[in-house]
Amino acid sequence: MEPQTTPSFPTVQRLCSVYGLCGALLHDGTERVSSSAIGQRLGVSAFVVRKDINWLGEVGQVGAGYDVATLRTRIGEALGLERTLRACVVGLGKLGSALLQHKGFALEGYTVVAGFDANTNRLETMRAAVPLYPAHELQDVVRRERIDTALLCVPAESAQRTAEALVQGGIRSILNFAPVVLSVASAAVVVRDVDIVNELRVLSALASFQESSGSGEHLDKRNTKGA
Amino acid sequence: MEPQTTPSFPTVQRLCSVYGLCGALLHDGTERVSSSAIGQRLGVSAFVVRKDINWLGEVGQVGAGYDVATLRTRIGEALGLERTLRACVVGLGKLGSALLQHKGFALEGYTVVAGFDANTNRLETMRAAVPLYPAHELQDVVRRERIDTALLCVPAESAQRTAEALVQGGIRSILNFAPVVLSVASAAVVVRDVDIVNELRVLSALASFQESSGSGEHLDKRNTKGA
DNA sequence: GCGTGTGAACTGGTTCACAGCG
DNA sequence: CGCTGTGAACCAGTTCACACGC
Numbered sequence: 001m002e003p004q005t006t007p008s009f010p011t012v013q014r015l016c017s018v019y020g021l022c023g024a025l026l027h028d029g030t031e032r033v034s035s036s037a038i039g040q041r042l043g044v045s046a047f048v049v050r051k052d053i054n055w056l057g058e059v060g061q062v063g064a065g066y067d068v069a070t071l072r073t074r075i076g077e078a079l080g081l082e083r084t085l086r087a088c089v090v091g092l093g094k095l096g097s098a099l100l101q102h103k104g105f106a107l108e109g110y111t112v113v114a115g116f117d118a119n120t121n122r123l124e125t126m127r128a129a130v131p132l133y134p135a136h137e138l139q140d141v142v143r144r145e146r147i148d149t150a151l152l153c154v155p156a157e158s159a160q161r162t163a164e165a166l167v168q169g170g171i172r173s174i175l176n177f178a179p180v181v182l183s184v185a186s187a188a189v190v191v192r193d194v195d196i197v198n199e200l201r202v203l204s205a206l207a208s209f210q211e212s213s214g215s216g217e218h219l220d221k222r223n224t225k226g227a
Numbered sequence: 228m229e230p231q232t233t234p235s236f237p238t239v240q241r242l243c244s245v246y247g248l249c250g251a252l253l254h255d256g257t258e259r260v261s262s263s264a265i266g267q268r269l270g271v272s273a274f275v276v277r278k279d280i281n282w283l284g285e286v287g288q289v290g291a292g293y294d295v296a297t298l299r300t301r302i303g304e305a306l307g308l309e310r311t312l313r314a315c316v317v318g319l320g321k322l323g324s325a326l327l328q329h330k331g332f333a334l335e336g337y338t339v340v341a342g343f344d345a346n347t348n349r350l351e352t353m354r355a356a357v358p359l360y361p362a363h364e365l366q367d368v369v370r371r372e373r374i375d376t377a378l379l380c381v382p383a384e385s386a387q388r389t390a391e392a393l394v395q396g397g398i399r400s401i402l403n404f405a406p407v408v409l410s411v412a413s414a415a416v417v418v419r420d421v422d423i424v425n426e427l428r429v430l431s432a433l434a435s436f437q438e439s440s441g442s443g444e445h446l447d448k449r450n451t452k453g454a
Numbered sequence: 455g456c457g458t459g460t461g462a463a464c465t466g467g468t469t470c471a472c473a474g475c476g
Numbered sequence: 477c478g479c480t481g482t483g484a485a486c487c488a489g490t491t492c493a494c495a496c497g498c
Contacts, residue, residue: 006436008489016428020406024383034457043408046457047491054459062458063498080435081428094325099423101321108424109431149430156251173434175426179247181270190433194426196326197335199402199419201243201308203376204336206417207400208307209233235467261479273479274469281481289480290476 011052015075017042018052020108022072034065084109085172086147090138090162091154092117092126095177099151100128113145118158138162142169152176163191238279242302244269245279247335249299261292311336312399313374317365317389318381319344319353322404326378327355340372345385365389369396379403390418 007015021041025033035053036046053059053066056074060066076082087110089100100115117123118135126132133141141147150166152159152174159178166174173190176182179198182191234242248268252260262280263273280286280293283301287293303309314337316327327342344350345362353359360368368374377393379386379401386405393401400417403409406425409418 006440010489012432013425013429016425016432017408017422019428020422020425024407036457040410041408043410045491048489050458051460051490058459060458061498062496063456065457079428079432080439081431085431085434094328095322098321098325104424105427108427110427148434149427172437173430175423175430180251181244181268183267183270188437190430190437192426192430192433194421194423195244195247196402196421197331198240198243198247199421200332200335200337200376201246201306202240203400203402203417203419204308204312205239205243205306206419207312207375210399210415210417212307213233237467263479272469275467277480278468278482285481287480288476289474290478292479 007052007055011055012079014042014044014048014052015055015079016081018049019072019075019079019081022068022075025068026072031068032065033068033071035060037065081109084111085149086111086113086145087149087151088112088114088116088142088145088147089151089153090116090135090166091152091158092119092122092132093153093155096151096153097126099153100130110149113147114141116141118154135162138165139169142166142171148172150174152178152182154178156180234279234282238282239306241269241271241275241279242282242306243308245276246299246302246306246308249295249302252295253299258295259292260295260298262287264292308336311338312376313338313340313372314376314378315339315341315343315369315372315374316378316380317343317362317393318379318385319346319349319359320380320382323378323380324353326380327357337376340374341368343368345381362389366392366396369393369398375399377401379405379409381405383407 018038021038035049039046039049053071056078059071059074087105089096089112092100092115100112105112112130114130115128115132116135116138117132120134123132123134148171150171152162154162156178159176159180160182163174163176163182163184167184167186167189171189174182176191176193177196179195181193184191245265248265262276266273266276280298283305286298286301314332316323316339319327319342327339332339339357341357342355342359343362343365344359347361350359350361375398377398379389381389383405386403386407387409390401390409390411394411394413394416398416401409403418403420404423406422408420411418
């Protein structure tokens with residue numbers, strides 16, 4: 001019935017991708033899908049797809065692949081993706097504003113309920129669909145509004161300090177876009193770092209190897225693990 | 228002298244992070260650093276840091292850690308991060324505009340030289356420091372301007388099609404922000420997918436496990452692999 | 455026969471222990 | 477005595493092969 005063991009981290013990642021893919025497939029009206037088809041769309045082997053899905057228990061019809069709707073539901077239940085979490089955006093620079101205005105989180109289990117910035121000037125001139133608050137109210141508002149998740153888009157210098165305020169406010173998870181690795185004391189808070197600049201470095205490095213290995217070689221490339 | 232074997236993917240990622248960290252340390256005026264200090268800042272063990280750095284050959288002074296400047300240079304040389312690549316932003320929606328205006332790529336080995344969008348209206352009303360072009364000129368401009376890298380910020384539906392145009396234009400690497408996995412035929416092109424919505428799902432799943440495992444347990448969390 | 459479910463082998467990345475130099 | 481460099485043990489995830497149901 002319920003998942004016996006917590007799955008490995010890569011498995012969680014891939015199941016989340018499969019969940020998203022199922023959404024897209026449903027949107028297109030596709031009702032059934034095979035492990036190899038999923039693998040192709042996700043750039044992984046059919047083996048791992050089956051292993052991952054199998055962690056959920058038996059889901060597919062043996063000769064005929066998986067029912068897309070069922071698969072999606074089962075993954076959603078097992079990973080706790082069905083609920084809607086309350087999110088906020090902290091730091092309303094270029095990236096923060098973009099995320100704040102992004103429609104589509106709503107469809108994916110998140111409601112953005114607040115924005116924060118240290119620059120009160122910016123708060124006054126910005127138009128937004130949700131309430132904006134000055135940074136010093138961060139902790140209180142997070143607690144009062146029962147915010148689950150923060151999208152942290154502040155400069156590197158203030159990232160650690162801001163994260164600590166979020167934790168004090170009782171946040172449950174943080175998606176960190178600042179180019180530092182946060183160190184959060186509380187084990188009750190989940191943190192994930194998405195460092196775009198570092199992604200560019202990785203890309204540059206891979207391209208560099210690519211060039212020097214005379215058009216042959218392969219080093220997996222891909223790999224969407226952790227931003 | 229030169230790297231014998233291509234390092235594993237996780238090693239490349241971490242070395243890129245170390246490279247970035249060295250930059251920050253130099254900025255602070257720190258001249259020497261130990262593997263354990265690096266490990267702490269990056270959220271990994273000192274063992275892996277040493278193993279990774281050791282792939283470069285001997286770098287540190289045995290009793291006294293690493294010289295930050297030397298370390299940075301060695302990593303830069305080995306991974307090909309010293310050169311400056313020419314980049315463009317494709318798709319000037321919220322995220323694309325934010326990236327286009329982001330200062331700081333310049334400091335990290337990238338020059339943004341062009342922007343593209345299918346909406347000509349948007350091109351006219353936008354102010355930007357670099358030339359903007361309509362989407363149908365993508366392939367030609369990429370070739371003419373010798374653009375190495377594309378930051379792909381178009382909607383999911385057009386991502387695959389756009390990527391193919393980029394490849395036709397002779398692009399070397401693509402950082403894809405669209406929530407699909409690109410399938411690129413040419414082995415000469417490096418692709419990396421950064422799916423923010425999927426990161427949110429992963430975060431949600433991890434938080435869910437976190438809750439159900441009664442404040443104990445640990446599932447590595449962290450892990451910045453690939454976004 | 456196609457395609458899932460799954461135990462067994464395998465690969466390679468991480469962890470550890472310790473040698474050696476400042 | 478601290479901290480790097482590195483070979484050996486360990487372990488986890490992936491790959492493979494095959495049984496079984498439609």
